[in-house]
Amino acid sequence: MWKARPDEKPSSSPNPSATGTPASSVVSSGTPALPSKESRPPEPAKITEPFRSDVAAHIGKSVVIKGELSGNEDLYLDGEVEGTIDMGQHSLIIGPNARIRANISARDLVLHGRVEGNVRGSERVELKKSTVVVGDISTQRIVIEDGAYFKGSIDLQKEHKPEQRKAAAAAAYQSSGVDIGASHQPSFLEQK
Amino acid sequence: MRWFRGTADTQAKPQSKATSQRVSRRSTGFTEFTRTLAGFENLAVLDLGPTSSANISFLTNFGGRVYNEDVLRSSRDTSYFTRQDDGTMKLDPAKFFAENLNHPENRFDAVLCWDVADYLDEALVKPMVERIHKSLKPKGVLLAFFHTKDAGPDSPYCRYHIMSKEVLELEPGPDFRLQRIFNNRHAENLFKDFASLKFFLGKDNIREILVVR
Numbered sequence: 001m002w003k004a005r006p007d008e009k010p011s012s013s014p015n016p017s018a019t020g021t022p023a024s025s026v027v028s029s030g031t032p033a034l035p036s037k038e039s040r041p042p043e044p045a046k047i048t049e050p051f052r053s054d055v056a057a058h059i060g061k062s063v064v065i066k067g068e069l070s071g072n073e074d075l076y077l078d079g080e081v082e083g084t085i086d087m088g089q090h091s092l093i094i095g096p097n098a099r100i101r102a103n104i105s106a107r108d109l110v111l112h113g114r115v116e117g118n119v120r121g122s123e124r125v126e127l128k129k130s131t132v133v134v135g136d137i138s139t140q141r142i143v144i145e146d147g148a149y150f151k152g153s154i155d156l157q158k159e160h161k162p163e164q165r166k167a168a169a170a171a172a173y174q175s176s177g178v179d180i181g182a183s184h185q186p187s188f189l190e191q192k
Numbered sequence: 193m194r195w196f197r198g199t200a201d202t203q204a205k206p207q208s209k210a211t212s213q214r215v216s217r218r219s220t221g222f223t224e225f226t227r228t229l230a231g232f233e234n235l236a237v238l239d240l241g242p243t244s245s246a247n248i249s250f251l252t253n254f255g256g257r258v259y260n261e262d263v264l265r266s267s268r269d270t271s272y273f274t275r276q277d278d279g280t281m282k283l284d285p286a287k288f289f290a291e292n293l294n295h296p297e298n299r300f301d302a303v304l305c306w307d308v309a310d311y312l313d314e315a316l317v318k319p320m321v322e323r324i325h326k327s328l329k330p331k332g333v334l335l336a337f338f339h340t341k342d343a344g345p346d347s348p349y350c351r352y353h354i355m356s357k358e359v360l361e362l363e364p365g366p367d368f369r370l371q372r373i374f375n376n377r378h379a380e381n382l383f384k385d386f387a388s389l390k391f392f393l394g395k396d397n398i399r400e401i402l403v404v405r
Contacts, residue, residue, distance in 0.1 A: 127243070144245040146351075146363075151266070153259045156252045 061097035221392040221400025225335045246353040295327040305336040311368040334403040
Protein backbone atom coordinates (compact mmCIF):
# COMPACT_ATOMS: atom_id res chain seq x y z
CA MET A 1 0.00 0.00 0.00
CA TRP A 2 2.85 2.34 0.75
CA LYS A 3 6.08 2.82 -1.06
CA ALA A 4 9.26 1.81 0.62
CA ARG A 5 10.65 4.29 3.05
CA PRO A 6 13.48 6.34 1.60
CA ASP A 7 15.57 5.78 4.69
CA GLU A 8 15.27 2.02 4.43
CA LYS A 9 18.60 0.49 3.72
CA PRO A 10 19.31 -3.13 3.25
CA SER A 11 20.82 -4.71 6.27
CA SER A 12 23.28 -7.50 6.38
CA SER A 13 22.48 -8.25 9.99
CA PRO A 14 21.94 -11.94 10.44
CA ASN A 15 19.48 -11.43 13.26
CA PRO A 16 15.87 -11.50 12.01
CA SER A 17 14.58 -9.54 14.94
CA ALA A 18 17.00 -6.72 14.33
CA THR A 19 16.27 -6.05 10.69
CA GLY A 20 13.48 -4.21 8.96
CA THR A 21 10.91 -6.13 7.06
CA PRO A 22 10.70 -5.91 3.29
CA ALA A 23 8.05 -3.50 2.12
CA SER A 24 6.77 -6.08 -0.29
CA SER A 25 7.69 -9.50 -1.53
CA VAL A 26 10.11 -7.95 -3.99
CA VAL A 27 13.54 -7.29 -2.62
CA SER A 28 16.30 -5.70 -4.59
CA SER A 29 19.07 -7.90 -5.85
CA GLY A 30 22.12 -8.51 -3.77
CA THR A 31 20.62 -7.18 -0.60
CA PRO A 32 20.74 -9.86 2.02
CA ALA A 33 18.22 -8.12 4.22
CA LEU A 34 16.40 -11.31 4.92
CA PRO A 35 17.34 -13.76 7.58
CA SER A 36 18.49 -17.19 6.76
CA LYS A 37 18.00 -20.40 8.67
CA GLU A 38 21.71 -20.57 9.15
CA SER A 39 21.92 -17.07 10.56
CA ARG A 40 21.31 -18.04 14.17
CA PRO A 41 22.49 -17.80 16.88
CA PRO A 42 23.49 -14.15 16.83
CA GLU A 43 25.75 -13.88 19.86
CA PRO A 44 27.52 -17.14 20.41
CA ALA A 45 30.68 -15.87 22.03
CA LYS A 46 29.01 -13.98 24.86
CA ILE A 47 26.92 -16.77 26.25
CA THR A 48 29.10 -19.83 26.05
CA GLU A 49 31.25 -19.46 29.13
CA PRO A 50 28.93 -18.80 32.07
CA PHE A 51 27.29 -22.20 32.14
CA ARG A 52 30.08 -24.31 30.75
CA SER A 53 31.69 -24.86 34.11
CA ASP A 54 28.42 -25.92 35.68
CA VAL A 55 28.25 -29.21 33.88
CA ALA A 56 30.38 -32.29 34.03
CA ALA A 57 30.70 -33.18 30.39
CA HIS A 58 31.30 -30.92 27.43
CA ILE A 59 30.95 -31.49 23.70
CA GLY A 60 32.46 -28.70 21.66
CA LYS A 61 31.16 -26.97 18.60
CA SER A 62 33.39 -28.82 16.16
CA VAL A 63 32.04 -32.22 17.16
CA VAL A 64 29.55 -33.93 14.88
CA ILE A 65 27.61 -36.92 16.16
CA LYS A 66 25.31 -39.11 14.12
CA GLY A 67 23.36 -41.70 16.04
CA GLU A 68 22.30 -42.07 19.64
CA LEU A 69 23.73 -39.87 22.34
CA SER A 70 23.03 -40.85 25.94
CA GLY A 71 24.67 -40.38 29.31
CA ASN A 72 24.44 -40.50 33.05
CA GLU A 73 25.82 -37.08 33.83
CA ASP A 74 24.99 -33.50 33.03
CA LEU A 75 26.09 -32.38 29.61
CA TYR A 76 26.88 -29.19 27.77
CA LEU A 77 26.46 -29.76 24.06
CA ASP A 78 27.60 -27.20 21.54
CA GLY A 79 28.18 -29.43 18.54
CA GLU A 80 26.06 -30.99 15.85
CA VAL A 81 23.92 -34.04 16.52
CA GLU A 82 21.68 -36.03 14.24
CA GLY A 83 19.78 -38.92 15.79
CA THR A 84 18.52 -39.08 19.37
CA ILE A 85 19.68 -37.58 22.65
CA ASP A 86 18.65 -39.17 25.92
CA MET A 87 20.18 -37.84 29.11
CA GLY A 88 17.71 -39.57 31.41
CA GLN A 89 17.46 -37.75 34.73
CA HIS A 90 20.30 -35.37 34.01
CA SER A 91 20.56 -31.82 32.75
CA LEU A 92 21.40 -30.87 29.22
CA ILE A 93 22.46 -27.49 27.92
CA ILE A 94 22.31 -26.98 24.19
CA GLY A 95 24.93 -24.35 23.43
CA PRO A 96 24.54 -21.44 21.03
CA ASN A 97 26.59 -23.09 18.30
CA ALA A 98 24.70 -26.37 18.47
CA ARG A 99 22.75 -27.73 15.52
CA ILE A 100 20.52 -30.54 16.67
CA ARG A 101 18.35 -32.72 14.51
CA ALA A 102 17.16 -35.14 17.09
CA ASN A 103 14.52 -35.89 19.64
CA ILE A 104 15.86 -34.79 23.00
CA SER A 105 15.04 -36.14 26.43
CA ALA A 106 16.51 -34.94 29.73
CA ARG A 107 15.44 -33.76 33.16
CA ASP A 108 16.32 -30.08 32.75
CA LEU A 109 16.97 -28.56 29.38
CA VAL A 110 18.41 -25.17 28.53
CA LEU A 111 18.35 -24.37 24.83
CA HIS A 112 20.50 -21.73 23.18
CA GLY A 113 21.12 -23.18 19.74
CA ARG A 114 19.02 -24.60 16.94
CA VAL A 115 16.94 -27.71 17.55
CA GLU A 116 14.82 -29.60 15.06
CA GLY A 117 13.00 -32.38 16.85
CA ASN A 118 10.79 -33.05 19.81
CA VAL A 119 12.02 -31.89 23.17
CA ARG A 120 11.09 -33.57 26.41
CA GLY A 121 12.23 -32.18 29.73
CA SER A 122 10.80 -34.19 32.59
CA GLU A 123 11.11 -31.19 34.91
CA ARG A 124 11.96 -28.00 33.06
CA VAL A 125 12.71 -26.58 29.63
CA GLU A 126 14.22 -23.16 29.17
CA LEU A 127 14.29 -21.44 25.78
CA LYS A 128 16.92 -18.71 25.61
CA LYS A 129 16.59 -15.77 23.28
CA SER A 130 19.03 -17.15 20.73
CA THR A 131 17.30 -20.48 20.33
CA VAL A 132 15.32 -21.74 17.37
CA VAL A 133 13.19 -24.75 18.17
CA VAL A 134 11.12 -26.53 15.57
CA GLY A 135 9.29 -29.42 17.17
CA ASP A 136 7.00 -30.24 20.05
CA ILE A 137 7.90 -29.56 23.65
CA SER A 138 6.71 -31.63 26.55
CA THR A 139 7.60 -30.66 30.10
CA GLN A 140 6.30 -29.65 33.51
CA ARG A 141 7.68 -26.12 33.50
CA ILE A 142 8.82 -23.91 30.68
CA VAL A 143 10.70 -20.63 30.62
CA ILE A 144 10.84 -18.63 27.41
CA GLU A 145 13.03 -15.60 26.91
CA ASP A 146 11.84 -12.83 24.65
CA GLY A 147 13.22 -13.38 21.18
CA ALA A 148 13.23 -17.16 21.32
CA TYR A 149 11.74 -18.73 18.22
CA PHE A 150 9.53 -21.74 18.69
CA LYS A 151 7.39 -23.57 16.20
CA GLY A 152 5.40 -26.49 17.47
CA SER A 153 3.13 -27.52 20.28
CA ILE A 154 3.67 -27.30 23.99
CA ASP A 155 2.36 -29.97 26.30
CA LEU A 156 2.65 -28.77 29.87
CA GLN A 157 2.31 -31.75 32.14
CA LYS A 158 1.09 -31.15 35.63
CA GLU A 159 3.60 -31.57 38.41
CA HIS A 160 2.90 -34.61 40.54
CA LYS A 161 3.74 -34.47 44.22
CA PRO A 162 4.57 -37.78 45.90
CA GLU A 163 1.11 -38.09 47.48
CA GLN A 164 -0.53 -37.28 44.18
CA ARG A 165 1.62 -39.86 42.45
CA LYS A 166 0.58 -42.44 45.01
CA ALA A 167 -3.09 -41.55 44.56
CA ALA A 168 -2.75 -41.61 40.81
CA ALA A 169 -1.05 -44.98 40.94
CA ALA A 170 -3.76 -46.31 43.22
CA ALA A 171 -6.44 -45.04 40.88
CA ALA A 172 -4.68 -46.63 37.95
CA TYR A 173 -4.41 -49.95 39.71
CA GLN A 174 -8.01 -49.80 40.81
CA SER A 175 -9.19 -49.11 37.32
CA SER A 176 -7.16 -52.04 36.08
CA GLY A 177 -8.71 -54.32 38.67
CA VAL A 178 -5.51 -54.88 40.64
CA ASP A 179 -5.53 -54.65 44.44
CA ILE A 180 -2.47 -52.76 45.62
CA GLY A 181 -2.68 -52.76 49.39
CA ALA A 182 -4.42 -53.40 52.65
CA SER A 183 -6.43 -50.21 52.42
CA HIS A 184 -8.38 -51.73 49.60
CA GLN A 185 -9.08 -54.95 51.42
CA PRO A 186 -12.36 -55.36 53.27
CA SER A 187 -12.09 -54.31 56.89
CA PHE A 188 -12.17 -56.73 59.76
CA LEU A 189 -15.74 -55.68 60.59
CA GLU A 190 -16.86 -56.46 57.08
CA GLN A 191 -15.41 -59.92 57.22
CA LYS A 192 -17.66 -62.65 58.41
CA MET B 193 4.05 9.55 14.78
CA ARG B 194 0.99 8.85 16.78
CA TRP B 195 1.13 5.83 19.00
CA PHE B 196 -2.43 4.68 18.65
CA ARG B 197 -2.26 1.35 20.41
CA GLY B 198 -2.38 1.34 24.15
CA THR B 199 -4.46 3.38 26.46
CA ALA B 200 -1.64 4.73 28.57
CA ASP B 201 0.72 6.31 26.12
CA THR B 202 -1.08 7.64 23.10
CA GLN B 203 1.63 10.02 21.94
CA ALA B 204 4.65 7.82 22.27
CA LYS B 205 7.05 7.53 19.40
CA PRO B 206 7.86 4.29 17.64
CA GLN B 207 9.93 2.12 19.84
CA SER B 208 13.59 1.65 19.90
CA LYS B 209 14.91 -1.40 21.63
CA ALA B 210 16.19 0.67 24.48
CA THR B 211 12.95 2.49 25.18
CA SER B 212 10.39 -0.16 24.33
CA GLN B 213 7.84 -0.54 27.06
CA ARG B 214 4.83 -2.72 27.41
CA VAL B 215 1.45 -1.09 27.23
CA SER B 216 -1.71 -2.62 28.60
CA ARG B 217 -5.01 -2.47 26.82
CA ARG B 218 -8.39 -3.96 27.47
CA SER B 219 -9.62 -6.17 24.70
CA THR B 220 -13.31 -6.85 24.30
CA GLY B 221 -12.56 -9.17 21.42
CA PHE B 222 -10.24 -11.28 23.52
CA THR B 223 -12.74 -11.38 26.37
CA GLU B 224 -15.34 -12.67 23.95
CA PHE B 225 -12.78 -15.10 22.53
CA THR B 226 -12.07 -16.63 25.95
CA ARG B 227 -15.77 -16.74 26.74
CA THR B 228 -16.31 -18.78 23.59
CA LEU B 229 -13.49 -21.16 24.48
CA ALA B 230 -15.10 -22.10 27.76
CA GLY B 231 -17.36 -24.52 25.91
CA PHE B 232 -14.57 -26.52 24.28
CA GLU B 233 -13.07 -29.73 25.63
CA ASN B 234 -9.45 -30.70 24.97
CA LEU B 235 -8.89 -27.24 23.68
CA ALA B 236 -6.26 -26.81 20.95
CA VAL B 237 -5.15 -23.25 20.26
CA LEU B 238 -2.88 -22.04 17.48
CA ASP B 239 -0.98 -18.86 18.30
CA LEU B 240 0.39 -17.18 15.19
CA GLY B 241 2.26 -14.47 17.05
CA PRO B 242 5.77 -14.51 18.47
CA THR B 243 6.38 -17.02 21.22
CA SER B 244 5.13 -15.66 24.51
CA SER B 245 5.43 -17.46 27.81
CA ALA B 246 2.50 -15.40 29.12
CA ASN B 247 0.27 -16.68 26.32
CA ILE B 248 1.38 -20.26 26.81
CA SER B 249 0.83 -20.02 30.53
CA PHE B 250 -2.61 -18.47 30.17
CA LEU B 251 -3.85 -20.86 27.53
CA THR B 252 -2.46 -23.90 29.30
CA ASN B 253 -4.09 -22.86 32.56
CA PHE B 254 -7.24 -22.34 30.58
CA GLY B 255 -7.14 -26.02 29.80
CA GLY B 256 -5.73 -25.78 26.32
CA ARG B 257 -2.88 -27.22 24.34
CA VAL B 258 -0.89 -24.53 22.62
CA TYR B 259 0.63 -24.62 19.17
CA ASN B 260 2.98 -21.79 18.34
CA GLU B 261 3.86 -20.68 14.84
CA ASP B 262 5.31 -17.24 14.27
CA VAL B 263 4.34 -16.90 10.62
CA LEU B 264 5.53 -13.35 10.29
CA ARG B 265 9.06 -14.15 11.33
CA SER B 266 9.07 -17.34 9.29
CA SER B 267 8.02 -15.39 6.22
CA ARG B 268 11.35 -13.56 6.25
CA ASP B 269 13.40 -16.68 5.83
CA THR B 270 15.53 -16.31 2.71
CA SER B 271 14.95 -19.90 1.72
CA TYR B 272 11.37 -19.00 0.77
CA PHE B 273 12.53 -16.36 -1.70
CA THR B 274 13.33 -16.97 -5.34
CA ARG B 275 15.42 -14.78 -7.58
CA GLN B 276 13.49 -13.17 -10.42
CA ASP B 277 14.71 -12.55 -13.96
CA ASP B 278 15.42 -8.95 -13.10
CA GLY B 279 17.57 -10.04 -10.19
CA THR B 280 15.12 -9.16 -7.45
CA MET B 281 14.11 -11.61 -4.77
CA LYS B 282 10.44 -12.50 -4.43
CA LEU B 283 8.68 -14.49 -1.77
CA ASP B 284 7.37 -17.77 -3.12
CA PRO B 285 4.12 -18.71 -1.35
CA ALA B 286 4.41 -22.34 -2.44
CA LYS B 287 7.78 -22.69 -0.72
CA PHE B 288 6.51 -20.93 2.36
CA PHE B 289 3.39 -23.03 2.75
CA ALA B 290 5.31 -26.23 2.11
CA GLU B 291 6.89 -25.73 5.53
CA ASN B 292 4.41 -23.53 7.37
CA LEU B 293 0.81 -23.80 8.48
CA ASN B 294 0.78 -27.46 7.55
CA HIS B 295 -1.77 -28.69 10.00
CA PRO B 296 -4.33 -31.45 9.63
CA GLU B 297 -7.91 -30.44 8.95
CA ASN B 298 -10.11 -29.68 11.95
CA ARG B 299 -7.20 -29.68 14.34
CA PHE B 300 -7.73 -26.44 16.24
CA ASP B 301 -10.55 -25.03 18.29
CA ALA B 302 -9.16 -21.54 18.20
CA VAL B 303 -6.60 -19.41 16.42
CA LEU B 304 -4.97 -16.25 17.70
CA CYS B 305 -4.03 -14.32 14.60
CA TRP B 306 -3.40 -10.99 16.38
CA ASP B 307 -2.51 -8.33 13.78
CA VAL B 308 -0.28 -10.58 11.71
CA ALA B 309 -2.35 -10.04 8.54
CA ASP B 310 -1.55 -6.33 8.55
CA TYR B 311 2.19 -6.98 8.46
CA LEU B 312 2.35 -10.14 6.38
CA ASP B 313 3.46 -10.18 2.77
CA GLU B 314 0.53 -9.65 0.41
CA ALA B 315 1.04 -12.99 -1.31
CA LEU B 316 0.63 -14.88 1.94
CA VAL B 317 -2.42 -13.27 3.52
CA LYS B 318 -5.24 -14.94 1.63
CA PRO B 319 -3.65 -18.40 1.51
CA MET B 320 -2.94 -18.11 5.23
CA VAL B 321 -6.60 -17.47 5.99
CA GLU B 322 -7.58 -20.39 3.75
CA ARG B 323 -5.18 -22.66 5.63
CA ILE B 324 -6.54 -21.48 8.95
CA HIS B 325 -10.07 -22.15 7.77
CA LYS B 326 -9.13 -25.73 6.95
CA SER B 327 -7.34 -26.39 10.20
CA LEU B 328 -10.10 -24.90 12.35
CA LYS B 329 -12.84 -27.15 13.61
CA PRO B 330 -16.43 -26.25 12.78
CA LYS B 331 -17.53 -23.55 15.21
CA GLY B 332 -13.89 -22.89 15.98
CA VAL B 333 -13.00 -19.26 16.58
CA LEU B 334 -10.33 -16.93 15.29
CA LEU B 335 -9.33 -13.62 16.79
CA ALA B 336 -7.70 -11.08 14.51
CA PHE B 337 -6.77 -7.45 15.01
CA PHE B 338 -6.62 -4.87 12.26
CA HIS B 339 -5.44 -1.30 12.21
CA THR B 340 -7.89 1.38 11.31
CA LYS B 341 -7.31 3.98 8.61
CA ASP B 342 -5.55 6.25 11.09
CA ALA B 343 -2.54 3.98 11.12
CA GLY B 344 0.44 4.78 8.94
CA PRO B 345 3.17 2.62 7.49
CA ASP B 346 5.36 3.27 10.49
CA SER B 347 2.90 1.84 12.97
CA PRO B 348 5.08 -0.38 15.10
CA TYR B 349 4.60 -4.08 15.22
CA CYS B 350 3.81 -5.33 18.70
CA ARG B 351 3.88 -8.64 20.42
CA TYR B 352 0.72 -9.47 22.30
CA HIS B 353 0.98 -10.96 25.76
CA ILE B 354 -2.14 -12.24 27.47
CA MET B 355 -2.39 -10.88 31.00
CA SER B 356 -5.94 -11.92 31.81
CA LYS B 357 -9.24 -12.59 30.11
CA GLU B 358 -9.72 -8.86 29.62
CA VAL B 359 -6.26 -7.37 29.38
CA LEU B 360 -3.51 -7.75 26.80
CA GLU B 361 -0.06 -6.29 27.02
CA LEU B 362 1.59 -4.92 23.91
CA GLU B 363 5.34 -5.07 23.61
CA PRO B 364 6.86 -3.17 20.68
CA GLY B 365 9.07 -5.09 18.29
CA PRO B 366 10.44 -6.81 16.35
CA ASP B 367 10.60 -4.20 13.65
CA PHE B 368 8.13 -5.26 10.97
CA ARG B 369 6.47 -2.75 8.71
CA LEU B 370 2.74 -2.33 8.31
CA GLN B 371 1.83 -3.44 4.80
CA ARG B 372 -1.75 -2.33 4.37
CA ILE B 373 -5.00 -1.36 6.04
CA PHE B 374 -8.03 -3.59 5.82
CA ASN B 375 -11.36 -1.81 6.00
CA ASN B 376 -14.47 -3.65 7.13
CA ARG B 377 -15.33 -4.82 3.64
CA HIS B 378 -11.82 -6.13 3.02
CA ALA B 379 -11.98 -8.02 6.28
CA GLU B 380 -15.36 -9.49 5.40
CA ASN B 381 -13.99 -10.64 2.06
CA LEU B 382 -10.90 -12.09 3.68
CA PHE B 383 -13.03 -14.23 5.98
CA LYS B 384 -15.83 -14.91 3.52
CA ASP B 385 -15.58 -18.67 3.97
CA PHE B 386 -16.31 -18.39 7.67
CA ALA B 387 -19.76 -18.54 9.21
CA SER B 388 -19.80 -15.27 11.12
CA LEU B 389 -17.80 -12.19 12.01
CA LYS B 390 -18.15 -9.97 15.02
CA PHE B 391 -16.44 -6.59 15.08
CA PHE B 392 -15.18 -4.75 18.14
CA LEU B 393 -13.71 -1.28 17.86
CA GLY B 394 -11.42 -0.33 20.69
CA LYS B 395 -10.78 3.18 21.97
CA ASP B 396 -7.30 2.96 20.53
CA ASN B 397 -8.62 2.45 17.01
CA ILE B 398 -7.71 -1.19 16.74
CA ARG B 399 -10.47 -3.16 15.13
CA GLU B 400 -10.86 -6.57 16.70
CA ILE B 401 -12.67 -9.26 14.78
CA LEU B 402 -13.92 -12.51 16.22
CA VAL B 403 -14.51 -14.97 13.42
CA VAL B 404 -16.39 -18.24 13.78
CA ARG B 405 -15.96 -21.02 11.32
